[in-house]
Amino acid sequence: MDNQLLVSLAEKYGSPLYVYDAEKIISQYNRITNAFANVKSLKLNYAVKANTNVSILKLFKKLNSGIDTVSIQEVQLGLKAGFEPENIIFTPNGVSLEEIEEVAKLGVQINIDNISILEQFGHHYPNIPVCVRINPHIMAGGNHKISVGHIDSKFGISIHQVPLIKRVVENTGMLINGIHTHTGSDILDIDVFLAASEIILNEAKDFPNLDFIDFGSGFKVPYKEGDVSTNIEELGERLTTRFNKFCKNYGKDLTLMFEPGKFLVSEAGKFLANVNVVKQTTSTVFASIDSGFNHLVRPMMYDSYHHIHNVSNPNGRERYYSVVGYICETDTFGSNRRISEIREDDVLCFDNAGAYCFSMASNYNSRFRPAEVLIYEGQDYLIRKQESFEDLLKNQVIIDLE
Template structure:
């Protein structure tokens, strides 16, 4: 997909707009699969929270993926998209026992990350297969907001609680069929990830009836030219050796599972918005677009970088702009960026907008959430309509104040 394709889509559907390149998703899926081709049993469970459009889920299911979910709503989306229950893993955090029971009743693989719920669930449903999420106490990510495997994280059961964990599983005679960890996004150092995997292998030795070990994900993708990314090929080569050696020691061929989200869809996504105003102050030239952090919150939420291109004038003379939104708070997408000369009415494209962009969108300022388009086989297909004012009002209830005041 190139800028000409994006501009054509922008002119067809207008902006703001999310666009996803199916071929890029497929490329990333195959890249990860090939990196671990030396593993006999590999399962890639796509992390729904990254991008949950049902057409995207259905496409990824056709590639052969399973599904990683964190809520019963995501589970139901997966089932609606065509995933079989046994291909879905459910890894919530801090949810009620009732929700976990509802998901288990659907036949989905349960993954529990705290001792309290583990004991309650095991006491009531000892025969139901359960995976256990371990906190390896490893800081593998570069951003504290998305690094979830460190010692102060709310996620997972601490490796220091293994004795308590074993006591619960032995007392309840639970069916523990998997061990899981997730260190968080933006893995910068393969050696740190491999160190965490050794901790997971040691934990797995405490459980004799495992069928899989889930290493989570969090592989870093590049956000600009020359940016660092996780070397998937090297990780695949080195972790494959370790995993196969462990399976021999364990005495059984286990499944190696991952939960790629951002890795599969981030680079496949583009966010397109139109420039409303070019405004010059004493020191800055602002390009003010018809969007804000209600549609793309990541730069404001945790300082993510999105490369910005003027797809209406890609060959124009480069100038420096601060690209900002229309929200009545500071919503800066990029400061002092070198971009081809911008005129009012031009379309700008934000790269790496496939993961955690639409799924984190809101109706702040009562603005509509944009449409979504999937680019597949050189054609643009609408996969979500732009919201309307009726959508804003749909679940609101207007009181009759003549009877209340």
């Protein structure tokens, strides 16, 4: 998406604004499928939590993707987008048995990540096949807040508790049809990912009724020039060889699954915001925009980096700015960034805004959440309206205190 297009979209739909490029989503999806072309059965399940817009989900359905969900509401969004239940996997954490039962009634693949629920579900529904999520106790790299495969993580059943899983299966007569693991986001070293995969494959051989093995995701995307990313092509070559050998020894061709989210949609997203004021202090030049961490919380929550550029003045003289929001507390998107000269009313663009950006937005400070636009085959489509004051009041029950 070129600068002129982005400025025109901000003018057309208002600011702030999320814009997604379908072509980039499709290319990322194809990149994974091509890397694993030599696997007899490959299934990608898009991680819905990354971006839950139904139009985005419909795009993945068009690509023959499945979806990975973590709440019954995400399951319902998937059904709304047209996914068949068998193309949805439910991978929650810490939810009630009642929620899992409700999802199971919809015919969705269940993935259970703790012994207590596994045992209860097995006693009540021994005929419903389930997947189990195993924690391999491996740090995959990246921000500690999104690393979920280590020994202190709340996610998954410890690799050391596999004998207990087998005891539950024996006692309940339940059927385990899948093994799952997910080490977390921003995988830098594919050797670490492969080490976790080896641990899971070693345990999987002792479960005789498997249909699939889900290796999660966490593939890293570049955030700035020169940044490293997961080498999907090398991973595809090496994991395919190992997985095909496992299937041969297992005596059955299983489906290799992944659940990418950020890898598929992060780079496709741009976040646009207008500059309200340029403020010079004794030490800093602030560019204050018409947004804040209510719309894009990742920099404040994860210290994540989003490249910021001035699409209104891309060829201007570069200066150093701290880009901040309008929330009434510390609200910084980037400090001491080198950006083409910023003027009031310029449009700034934040890259890598497709994943965990709008989906984590809020109405903090009673601000409206922004609109979303999808660029598909050269056309721009409004896929979510900007909120209004009526939306803020929609579910409030206002009582008369007179």
